[in-house]
Amino acid sequence: MAGLSIRNLAKRYGAVSVIEGLDLDIHDGEFLVLVGPSGCGKSTLLRMIAGLEEISDGTLSIDGQIVNDVPAARRDLSMVFQSYALYPHMTVRKNLAFGLQNLKMPRAEVQRRVDDAARALQIEPLLDRKPRQLSGGQKQRVAIGRAIVREPKLFLFDEPLSNLDAELRVQMRVELAALYNRLKATMIYVTHDQVEAMTLASRIVVLRGGKIEQVGTPHELYTRPANLFVAGFIGSPKINMLPVNLDLAAGRIHSADFGAFRTIALPDKGSTATICVRPEAVKLGAGDVSAQGKVRLVEYLGSESLVYVDLPSGETLLFHGAGLDSHKPGEDVTVGLNFADMHVFDCDGQRVDAALEQAA
Template sequence: MSNLALHQITKRFGAVNVLHGIDLEVRDGEFVVFVGPSGCGKSTLLRIIAGLEAASSGEIRLDDRLVNSVSAADRGLAMVFQSYALYPHMSVRQNLAFGLENIRMPKAEIEARVMEAARMLLIEPLLNRRPGQLSGGQRQRVAIGRAIVRRPGIFLLDEPLSNLDAELRVVMRAELAALHERLDATMIYVTHDQTEAMTLADRIVVLRDGRVEQVGTPLELYNKPANRFVAGFIGSPRMNFIEALVDRASLDVGGRRHGMTGIELAPGTPVTLGVRPHEVDITDVEDGTLALEITLVEQLGAETVLHGKTHLGGNFTLTSPGQGRFAAGDRVGLALPSELHVFDAQGIAITPR
C-alpha cells in the first residue's frame, strides 16, 4: 500500500487551464473516487498521478517521495483503463504475464502471481482464451488482473465500468468493492456516475472545472453538501431547488411561509432552498401549499417518481413509496420537510447556528 499527497497541482494545455491548484491526500488502504461532470479534469488528474501526463506546477508525493520527475513505469502504480487495453493477439495468461516478463521476473514467480490473480478474479477457465473470445465483464476482470499481478502501491482506475451494460456494472461494482477489501489496497477511481461513487468510495472528491468542490465520505456529501453544485450532483434523483426570500423568522416561498431555524439573514435576502425528492410529502392542493403539476410519471414498482413543475415555474421531482395512481396533468400539493438545505446567492451552503 501507499499514500499519495498532491500539493497545488495545476495543468495547462496551451492557453487553457485544466486544473487549478489541486490539494489532496489519499491515505493507505483508502478507496477514493474522483467524480464530476465530463470535462471537469478528473481523468487528467489521474493521468498526472500515474505519470502519463506532467503537471504544469505543484508537487506529487508517494510515501513522502517527490515523484514529479519519476517515470510512470517507476512509480509503482498500476492503471486500469476504460478501454481494457488488452493485447488482442495474446492469451489471457500472456496478457497477465506480459508486464512481469518485461521486468525479467523469474518464470516461477510470474506463474504464481498469474494464478493468484486468476483465482481471485475467477478467470482460471479463461487463461488460454484471447480477448476477442471474452465478454465485456471478462475482459475487465483480465484488465484488473493485469494490475493485480504487479502488486502496485496504488491502483488507478479510469472509468473501468463505463463500457458495460447496466446489470453487469452493478455486478462489477460489488466485485471491485470485495476486491478492495481482500487486497486492502489503495485505490483511486474515476467516474462520472455518482451512484458508483456513493457505493464504492471511502471518500469522494467532487471536481468541477478543474477545482475541488468538496471532499468527504459519501454520506457527508449527501447530508452536508458544501454548495449547490455538490448538492445537485450527489443523490439520485437529484436535489430540487426553490428560490425564496428571508422574511424575518421564516422563508417566503412564492408567497407561502416556511419555518426557518438557526439561520440569521437580513429580511429580503434571496436564498435557494434544497430538498431531496424523497423528503417531500404529497398533500391536497390548498391555499398556502406549494402546488405541482405532474408532467411525467415513472412507475418503478417499489416506488413512483413524479416529475413536474411547481406553480412558481421551476422543475421539481419527488418520489412516492409504492405504486401510486398518478397521471400527467394531475395537480398535487407538496409538503416540504421542516429542515431544508439553504444556499446563499453564490450557491454556498448556509449552516444553521
C-alpha cells in the same frame, strides 16, 4: 499500500489551465473516487498521479516521497483503463505476465501470480484466449487481473466500467468492492457515474472545472452538500431546487409557492437563495410549509414511483417514494416540506448551516 499528498497541483496545456492549485490528501488504504462532469479534470488528475501526464506545477508525493519526476514504471502502481488496453496479439496469460516479465521476475513466480489472479477473477478457462475472443466483462476482468498481478501499493482506475452494459456494470461494481475489501490497497477511481462513486468510495472528491468542490464520505456528500453543484450532482433522482427571495431584515424567506417562512439556516447576504430538498424528503400532504400543485407525470418503477408535481409558479417538484403510483396526472395535490430536510444555499451557491451547527 500508500498514502498520497497533493499540494498546489496544476496542469496547463499552453495557455489552457485544466487543473489549478489543487490540494488533496489520500489516505493509506482508502478507496477514493474522483467524480465530476466531463472535462472537470478528473482523468487528467489520475493520469498525473500515474505519471502519464507531466505536472505543470505543485508537488505529488507518494508515501512522503515527491514523485513529480519519477517515471510511471517506478511509482509502484497499476492502472486499469476504460478501453481495457489489453494487448490484442497476446493471449490472456501473456497479457497478465507481460508486466512481470519486464521486471525480470523468476518464471515460477510469474506463473504463481498469474494463476492466483486468474483464480481470484475466475478467468482461468480464458487464459489461452486472445482478447478479441472475450466479452466486455471478461476483458474487464483481465484488465483488473493485469493490475493485481503486480501487487502494487496503489491502484488507479480510469472509468473502468463505462464500456459495459448496465447489468454487467452493477455486477462488476460489486466485484470491485469485494476486490477492495480483499486487497485493502489504496485505490483511486475516476468516474462520471455518481452511483459508482456512492457505492464504492470510502471518500468522494467532487471536481468541477479543475477545482475540488467537496471532499467527503458518500454520506457527508449526500446529507451535507457543500454547494449547489454538489447537491445537484450527487443523488439520483436529482435533488429539488427551489429559487427563493430573501428578506434579511425580517430574517425570512419568501417562496412563490410556499409563502414566507423562517428556516433553521439563513444566508447573511444577497437577496436570493436556493432551497434544496431530496425527492424522498418531499411530503404529500402538509409539512412545515405547504403548497398546492398539480401532478404532471407519474413514473412507476415497481417498488417505488417518481411523481412530478407542477407548482403554481411553474417550478416542478419531484417526489420519490413507495406507494405513490395511485396518483394520476392532472390530480390536485398538497405538497409539504419540512425545515429539517431543507438544504439552504446562498446567492453564490454555498451551503448555509444553522448557527448552532456551525458553532458545533
